[in-house]
Every structure is written in structure tokens, then in C-alpha cells.
Amino acid sequence: MKEKKMKKQKLYTNTKSIDNEGLKIIKLLLIVALVIGIVYLVTAIVNGEIKLNKDNEKEEVTTTIQREEIIAGQTLNRTDTEYYVLMYNFTSDNASLITAIKDKYVALKKLPVYIVDLDKAFNQKYIVKETETIIEKPKTISELKVKEATLFKIKNNKVTERITSEEKIKTTIKNLTK
Numbered sequence: 001m002k003e004k005k006m007k008k009q010k011l012y013t014n015t016k017s018i019d020n021e022g023l024k025i026i027k028l029l030l031i032v033a034l035v036i037g038i039v040y041l042v043t044a045i046v047n048g049e050i051k052l053n054k055d056n057e058k059e060e061v062t063t064t065i066q067r068e069e070i071i072a073g074q075t076l077n078r079t080d081t082e083y084y085v086l087m088y089n090f091t092s093d094n095a096s097l098i099t100a101i102k103d104k105y106v107a108l109k110k111l112p113v114y115i116v117d118l119d120k121a122f123n124q125k126y127i128v129k130e131t132e133t134i135i136e137k138p139k140t141i142s143e144l145k146v147k148e149a150t151l152f153k154i155k156n157n158k159v160t161e162r163i164t165s166e167e168k169i170k171t172t173i174k175n176l177t178k
Helices: 002-047 095-107 121-126 166-176
Strands: 082-088 113-117 150-155 158-164
Touching: 082 095, 082 166, 095 113, 095 166, 150 166, 158 166
Parallel strands: 082 113
Antiparallel strands: 082 150, 150 158
């Protein structure tokens, strides 16, 4: 009988030590999770992901729709009765100067000015090839071809004036701003 009691006691103490080890593991896991949580919170506060101030109102984000840049195929179909279309390479050496002069004219709120980036792939078909000729005042969009920076004056969806070369364009726009 004593042997049975001793076996039970050994079994009971083994179970007890297993329970104690299990509790130790659980406590250790909870402590590790708590430390990770604290580190995350501190990092989030420092990075600004979490704000502690009460001014947590949403900041207004204003969006503007850009209507100034068009593709070359839209040159003759604007809703305005009279406007300019300025076609040039946006990455050329004089691009920033042309843009500044154009912006100065636009600020005067005279005729609208639309811009076309000749670098973009969908505008490439409007750049004249060696075998093609340039029609000075194209009547349809399929006749529209440019070789270099070009300023078109459009009235009633027809080209009324064509100015080529960056220098002539700068001079023309400067004259329009006077």
C-alpha cells in the first residue's frame, strides 16, 4: 500500500511541476508580448503614426484637376471658341523658361493656353517624319504635324496662327503679356 501511495505522490508532484513550468512559460510569453507592444507604441508615437494630442481632426486635402495639359489629338476640339495650344518638349533646356512665360500670360486671364508634351508616347504621331510635310494651318487633326516647339492660335476649332521655334514663341508670348 505504501508503494501505491508513493507512486501517487510522485505522479502528483510531477504533475505539479509540469503545471508550474507551464505557468512560467505563459508568464514569459505574456511579458515578451507586453514588451513588444510597448516598443511598438513608442515607435508609432515617435514616427507620428499615433498622435497623443486631442487635435486628431482630419486634415483637409485639396485636390485640383489639371485641365491645362492635353494630348495633341485634342488640339482642335476644346470647348473654348478661341485659345492657344503650346506644344513643346517638357524636358528641353528652355522648357522651364517657356513654362514661366506661359504662366505669366495665363495669370493675365486672357485666352486659355493648353500645353502638349511632345515627349509623351501618345503625342509622338504628331511629330513630322522625314517623308511628311507640314501643313501650315491644318484643318483636321490628322493634318496636324510639328517639327519643334510650336504655338497654335485656335479660333472656332481652326488653326488661325502657327508660330514655330522656341525663340519666336517666347517673343510672341512676351508681346501678348504687355
